[in-house]
Amino acid sequence: MTVQITLKPANQSFPSRPEDTVLAAGLRAGLAMPYGCRNGLCGMCKAKLLSGDVTYLREPAGLTSGESCAGYILCCQALPRNDLRLELEIGPLSQNIPARRMPARVEKIQRLNHDVLQVILKLPESIRFAFLAGQYVDFILPDGRHRSFSLANAPQQDNLIEFHIRHIDGGRFTGELFDHLKQYDLLRIEGPLGNFYLRDNSARPVILLAGGTGFAPTKSIIEDTIARGIPRLIYLYWGARSREDLYQHDRALDWAKRHGNIRYIPVLSDPKPHDNWSGRTGYVHEAVANDFPDLSGYEVYGSGPPAMVYAGQTVFLKQGLPRENYFSDAFEFAND
Ligand SMILES: Cc1cc2nc3c(=O)[nH]c(=O)nc-3n(C[C@H](O)[C@H](O)[C@H](O)COP(=O)(O)OP(=O)(O)OC[C@H]3O[C@@H](n4cnc5c(N)ncnc54)[C@H](O)[C@@H]3O)c2cc1C
Ligand code: FES
Known part of the structure; x- marks a missing residue:
């Protein structure tokens, strides 16, 4: 069941799917949600729960019991159980580019060195994939798990997208890519995501x-x-x-x-x-x-x-x- 999350004071609402954390749902909606480790450790995604209920797969270390009693949650770990209202300051909209899921075909694979693979994906002709330089996408594995990788090309080139993927010893996804990925394979991605993009409202170096x-x-x-x-x-x-x-x-x-x-x-x-x-x-x-x-x-x-x-x-x-x-x-x- 999809639930609705509303952020105060911005009064910004967005849907959340059952498997989503609050953070994942907000990023998918194109909101500049604050986050750091995304692993329940750093506390940067802390928000005050005004109404509704959340659950955690395991208790996050980045929240003290005092904060928890005072109604704070960690958005990167909290799974909504019903509609939520949260107090959370968000940055300016990431130009409000909502993420979407799409298939992508492998156009080219090239070794850039001993442990980095350049993967270029081609998106369906019907899709114009808008993103901000610096953002990332999630690759969706057949079992529904996600793996994040940053877009390496500029947004002006939006039909072919490029990734630099480092091999992780024992890594499920990167191991599979290095061993078996070939041209024309079909992958599923979701994006764009994240707040890592150049703020162009300033002239600072x-x-x-x-x-x-x-x-x-x-x-x-x-x-x-x-x-x-x-x-x-x-x-x-x-x-x-x-x-x-x-x-x-x-x-x-x-x-x-x-x-x-x-x-x-x-x-x-x-x-x-x-x-x-x-x-x-x-x-x-x-x-x-x-x-x-x-x-x-x-x-x-x-x-x-x-x-x-x-x-x-x-x-x-x-x-x-x-x-x-x-x-x-x-x-x-x-x-x-
Ligand atoms: C926003 C974002 C953007 C990213 N962009 C990029 C990118 O552009 N390019 C890129 O290469 N990576 C990027 N990453 C990292 C990338 O997502 C991970 O390397 C990838 O998810 C690994 O997937 P896997 O299935 O191969 O490994 P998993 O199977 O998920 O991981 C292997 C497990 O083994 C352990 N492990 C194995 N090797 C190591 C190691 N060397 N150090 C520590 N623990 C280890 C860890 O516990 C880990 O949980 C990004 C991550 C994020 C969050
Ligand atoms: S992003 Fe670090 S605890 Fe949530």
């Missing part, structure tokens, strides 16, 4: 902090700004272990060469002797922190490993970055 395949959404954002002629100063910090993990290094160098407003700073945490690396080393979020002791005038967008995204947040806020100017997609595993 932008720092894109990417770890590994966290490069994918930053590529989408950069290609979108180039296509739209946005002149904002953009620093791309791309962190990886060794040189081969910077799987589109030449492309990033090319952006910086051709566009005076784009700066590219690759940072390796574990360069190999044969890399002959003379560039920056260490953790990528620390490189940003070293280069920008005062972040009060910037916007930072972090995508990739959760450890990098959260460590970056902690240090950047200490260096003056306003909380509302840090945007992130932590590449957490799905909470099956």
